Amino acid sequence: MRQHLTRRLIAASSAAVVTFGGLAAASSAAAVPAGESGAGVSLLSSVDEAAQQEALDYWTAERIAEATPLDRTIAAGGAGGDAGGAPAEAAASPATPVPSTRSTAATPQQPPTLTRSARTAAGTVTGDAVSRATDWTGGTQSRVGRLYFTQGAGKFECTASSVDSPKGNVVVTAGHCLTENGKPSTNVVFVPGLDGTEEPLGRFSIGKLFTTTQWRTQDQSSPAALNFDVGFAVASPRDGRSLKDTVGAYGIDFTDTLSRVTVLGYPGKALNPDGSVKVDGSTLQYCTGWQFTDSGPGSTTDRATLCDLAGGSSGGPWLRDLDPVTGAGTVTSVVSFSYDNNASVLYGPLLGEVAKAVYTEASTA
Template sequence: MKHTTFRAAVVTAVLSLAFGLVGVPAQAAVKPFWTPEAMRAAVPMDHLVKAPAFTPQDVAKGQRAIIQSIPNGGGVWTGGGQVTHTAGRVFFVFNGQNASCSGDAVTSTNGSVVVTAGHCVKYQGTWHTQWTFVPGYDNGNAPYSQWAAKTTLTTPQWEASEDMNYDVGMAVVNPLNGQRLTDVVGAQGIAFNQPKNQSMYTFGYPAEAPYDGTKLDYCSGTTFTDFLLTKDHGMRCNMTGGSSGGPWFLSFNEGTGAGVQASVNSFGYVFLPGYMFGPYFGADAQNLYNRAQSS
């Protein structure tokens, strides 16, 4: 099966020395734009940027790493619970194309923070527009309405060089009818600087074949640390493009659907199908979160 690809920043590039976090205003009045038909037709973000395949030997020669959207597989989440309210699809416009990712509502002082991947808010020097979050998305339906972003933010490393180790993005959404996002859908916990190689659950809305982005899917298992080009978490998982930005949970309770978010779906290697990788939530992700919840 042919997989779509997108180009990562060189992992060995010098990290940005900036300590500030980068954010830009996002368009607010997006509800009329995202009709059910427009949401169904939005393509996975990973599908929009293609690059040639490469072999592991190419990396040793110093060539830039090419990564693919997360491969096939996963399974529909039928357990219900809080994750069916807090997780959702993210829609935006990238270079004139309607596109989609996944995201999750987390606890915050402003009650309005959505966590996603960095490439789901900014890619190739372009900040996405018409950015909106649809929690509990179900085949074109928005059971908890659409939440337009007031501001989108990312880490300084992703802003400067699209370093995959820091592929984390966040959005602060506007209130609706006098209510904040987490007042309506609830919130998952979030944690930083946690031990690696733990059991985790990951969720998202894969929208490339054999999936169509209509339902919430998941994977679970013991994670490992990427031994190739990043220091990310890794897990056996076959969700496809469109699941990018979906949450990775520690201490996830299948009965309640609640957990503590500690990563997001980010990428998979072309030459290593069946595995998903997500950035470690360290100090830079925590700084980003603090910036978002105070916005």
């Protein structure tokens, strides 16, 4: 689903956990009405087993082929003049970390000037930074996969990943993959470890969707919403095994600073000028490099990194200390948007207490 908004921003605030345990499951045709709290936790929907099975059955090969990648492109002028003016042609070597030119509380300044390093072999997590989307060949990443869903009559796809939780059933993605303008996504299915058209780890149905109240209730083209563009889905067990037991789970950190990250995602199908297939839409791709802060008057509090992953990668994990052999890593953000004047820089929300409260609620659902 390719949507173009005028702008998106994100801010952090503290939150307590709110319990929605008293809400009943929805019928197969409808979801439980969303619940809100001042803590920033929003339950978008809760569906019963029959509805979950309908969602699994809904995604035939034909419908998957029709799914449109969700894309967030924000007009730079609408988000504060030169916001998004991060180094368009930059990439940093891990041996020389790029410091931020401002703290998250400092007056916005120009981003650091960097020099692009040569692209390295796919799958390399140590070594020079990779700022152009590159096919991942560093081993199976079973924890990350496709998220298929419908919104209205449309069929769409994002990226999502399994994160650690007490019950082993939580998936993290972008808030805009779970709701648009307050309406929850439907027919939501998570396909971890997608490899081309193969689904070696099967599918997981989704019982509940959560996001931040800020994302759900605010103008989703405004800074007030965009700084909280994150969501969590609750995956139902399959054959008596949790999602974590089946595919593993990344750690998740709500206090991360400007660490080096590897961004994973499944960009949508893209063609070369001659009509040949550039990206087939089902191949995991990655970038890796240092984070920096958004810049420019009125800019977001999001983290930024040099990466040109295209639409469909929305919700993909930003991973600190990713081990390409074991697949272990820690999620510090998710793919949220890029500015229309600089597609080579991706932005992801600065996770904080609000996102932690939403995660906690999803973990206990």
